[in-house]
Amino acid sequence: MKIRLKKVTIVAESLLRPQLLKLLSAQxxxxxxxxxxxxxxxxxxxxxEWEGRNIQIDTIVDQATADALMREIAxxxxxxxxxxxxxxxxxxxxxxxxxxxxxx
Amino acid sequence: MKIRLKKVTIVAESLLRPQLLKLLSAQxxxxxxxxxxxxxxxxxxxxxEWEGRNIQIDTIVDQATADALMREIAxxxxxxxxxxxxxxxxxxxxxxxxxxxxxx
Amino acid sequence: MKIRLKKVTIVAESLLRPQLLKLLSAQxxxxxxxxxxxxxxxxxxxxxEWEGRNIQIDTIVDQATADALMREIAxxxxxxxxxxxxxxxxxxxxxxxxxxxxxx
Numbered sequence: 096m097k098i099r100l101k102k103v104t105i106v107a108e109s110l111l112r113p114q115l116l117k118l119l120s121a122q123x124x125x126x127x128x129x130x131x132x133x134x135x136x137x138x139x140x141x142x143x144e145w146e147g148r149n150i151q152i153d154t155i156v157d158q159a160t161a162d163a164l165m166r167e168i169a170x171x172x173x174x175x176x177x178x179x180x181x182x183x184x185x186x187x188x189x190x191x192x193x194x195x196x197x198x199x
Numbered sequence: 200m201k202i203r204l205k206k207v208t209i210v211a212e213s214l215l216r217p218q219l220l221k222l223l224s225a226q227x228x229x230x231x232x233x234x235x236x237x238x239x240x241x242x243x244x245x246x247x248e249w250e251g252r253n254i255q256i257d258t259i260v261d262q263a264t265a266d267a268l269m270r271e272i273a274x275x276x277x278x279x280x281x282x283x284x285x286x287x288x289x290x291x292x293x294x295x296x297x298x299x300x301x302x303x
Numbered sequence: 304m305k306i307r308l309k310k311v312t313i314v315a316e317s318l319l320r321p322q323l324l325k326l327l328s329a330q331x332x333x334x335x336x337x338x339x340x341x342x343x344x345x346x347x348x349x350x351x352e353w354e355g356r357n358i359q360i361d362t363i364v365d366q367a368t369a370d371a372l373m374r375e376i377a378x379x380x381x382x383x384x385x386x387x388x389x390x391x392x393x394x395x396x397x398x399x400x401x402x403x404x405x406x407x
Contacts, residue, residue, distance in 0.1 A: 097269070102285070104393075106336050126283070128210050128255060129237045133337045151336060155285060165305070169396045179334070179400065181310070181363060181393040185208075185285040188273045192283065201373070206389070230387070232314050232359060233341045259389060289312075289389040292377045296387065 098190035101161035105152045105168060106134055107178040112150055118171070119154055122164050125195050127154040134177070155185060155193045202294035205265035209256045209272060210238055211282040216254055222275070223258055226268050229299055231258040238281070259289060259297045306398040309369035313360045313376060314342055315386040320358055326379070327362055330372050333403055335362040342385070363393060363401045 103124075105115060112129075119127055132151045156164065161182045172178040187193060207228075209219060216233075223231055236255045260268065265286045276282040291297060311332075313323060320337075327335055340359040364372065369390045380386040395401060 100285075102287070126239055128253070130234050130255065130338050135334055149336070151338065155283070165394075165396050173397060179363070179395070181308075181395045183287060183310070183391060183393045185287045186269075187283070187285045188269050189277060204389075206391070230343055232357070234338050234359065259387070287391060289391045290373075291387070291389045292373050293381060 096188055097186050099184060099186055100155050100190060100193055101158055101182045102153055102155050102185045103161050103164050103180060103182050105178065105180045106132060106149055107152075107172070107176065109148055109150050111172070111176060111178065112152075115152055115168075118167055119152070119164065122156075122167065123160050123195055124154040124156050124164070125193055127152050129153075134179075155187065157194050200292055201290050203288060203290055204259050204294060204297055205262055205286045206257055206259050206289045207265050207268050207284060207286050209282065209284045210236060210253055211256075211276070211280060213252055213254050215276070215280060215282065216256075219256055219272075222271055223256070223268065226260075226271065227264050227299055228258040228260050228268070229297055231256050233257075238283075259291065261298050304396055305394050307392060307394055308363050308398060308401055309366055309390045310361055310363050310393045311369050311372050311388060311390050313386065313388045314340060314357055315360075315380070315384060317356055317358050319380070319384060319386065320360075323360055323376075326375055327360070327372065330364075330375065331368050331403055332362040332364050332372070333401055335360050337361075342387075363395065365402050 107115060130151045132149045134149045165180055165182060168178060168180045211219060234255045236253045238253045269284055269286060272282060272284045315323060338359045340357045342357045373388055373390060376386060376388045
């Protein structure tokens with residue numbers, strides 16, 4: 096009953112939120128969690144005061160969706176925005192919460 | 200000195216906080232981290248404005264505790280609340296911080 | 304194009320923030336994300352009200368940097384502060400964002 100899925104984590108400027116959530120939805124992600132974050136990265140983006148101006152979006156999806164999401168995010172955002180994305184392995188119970196139409 | 204443990208992550212409505220922390224404690228988790236989160240999932244729960252009305256609880260435990268925690272959470276909460284839980288592998292130094300009574 | 308790196312997560316009192324970021328930088332981490340957190344751990348540290356008085360710092364680095372970071376944090380902070388640190392596997396696209404000077 097324990098199945099292995101992928102968690103895709105995206106950290107981006109808050110402004111990109113609608114575009115990112117639309118992308119998640121288009122790729123078939125059934126849910127997400129958002130936390131406020133502050134980031135500093137290789138593009139030199141930095142919030143000198145706490146502003147929570149970045150968001151971290153986590154979504155749990157199957158491997159194929161994770162790959163597609165990562166590719167889309169890289170293609171659309173990496174060249175022009177301070178966006179990072181990474182995937183990690185997670186184990187869930189009742190995986191059908193995360194995979195639309197799956198009987199798993 | 201580096202040992203492999205499990206991180207169990209729970210995302211739930213803030214209201215469930217006392218119950219969830221009690222459950223963690225009963226299962227032998229020695230610590231946790233809470234962050235405010237916003238979620239949207241397969242139950243259609245959504246915070247239209249930022250309210251931080253969800254919490255994300257992370258706790259690092261051994262494999263047996265992780266399994267027990269996940270099972271308990273699924274059994275008690277999945278049918279009635281918008282709760283998700285997942286486990287992932289983590290490596291820690293000085294694992295005794297996380298496992299009560301362990302000399303590791 | 305997908306490469307495997309480590310995410311090191313550090314949870315500590317907010318006061319340690321400058322020291323921790325200096326340590327990350329000295330070890331060659333090229334970026335990080337900070338979220339506000341509340342923690343309770345084996346040292347009995349607890350925020351009775353939500354104060355966000357802890358921070359969670361995530362940084363994505365190569366394996367050697369992860370090992371060095373974890374060792375430094377353990378050596379400098381574990382005995383005197385309520386600090387935890389753990390590493391996990393992540394997959395990223397365009398890994399050069401995270402590894403200085405890497406052509407990957």
